[in-house]
Amino acid sequence: MSNRVRMLRWGLYALCALAPAAYVMASEGPPAKPRAAARFAPSRGGFGANYFPDVTLRTHEGKEVRLYDDLLKDKVVVINFMYARCEGICPGTTANLRRVQNRLGDAVGRDVFMYSFTLKPEEDTPDVLRTYAAAHGVKPGWLFLTGSAGDLDLVRRKLGFVDPDPEIDGSASSHIGVVLYGNVAHQQWAACPCLTNPDVMLEQILWMLPQEKRPGIGVAPRAPAEVSQLPPVHP
Secondary structure, X not given: OOHHHHHHHHHHHHHHHHHHHHOOOOOOOXXXXXXXXXXXXXXXXXXXXXXXXXXEEEEXXXXXXXXXXXXXXXXXXXXXXXXXXXXXXXXXXXXXXXXXXHHHHHHEOOOEEEEEEEOOOOOOOHHHHHHHHHHOOOOOOEEEEEOOHHHHHHHHHHOOOOOOOHHHHOOHHHHOOEEEXXXXXXXXXXXXXXXXXXHHHHHHHHHHOOHHHOOOOOOOOOOHHHOOOOOOOOO
């Protein structure tokens, strides 16, 4: 494993450890209040076509797509792992990401691409994921993805959603507390706890975009390296 890959994965380990303490179920009201702070660690280099497996997946719309060629190549992406029948953090994460999608507006699906990969493909068929997306008011530009268990496990590991403890790693619930985002063309990546203040997520996502593609939504982009602690969420 290269040092760059190790850095990304250990950054995600730390954020996964923080996520349970940060969890407060999000609702249709004010965003949830994270109780923990996290450091962002963008990584450069080593995460291109030779790193990502170009496995075939299926969207909640029933379309076949390739991981690298169709979903990642040259894109700015926002990624999380989830499963539909989750009574824990998944609904709150989806609600939080929906707020991010609403703030980004038409940029989602054009300049920013949102992907939610299921951790339980044996249950989460395209029909199940389509129902889940509709129930949460998900708009175009955000795809929910399923596929074979082996392919999705490979995707999870390549994206760094891994725990060094095999017993913990074997639990799907240990991989749902983090949102990963990056500019694939520039090989820049960062991550945050899934219930981070949506404005903080927006600052980091906008930083990944070229200036001419940043929508005017009243949030200034900030490099992940410039953020040392998550600010409190204001109701």
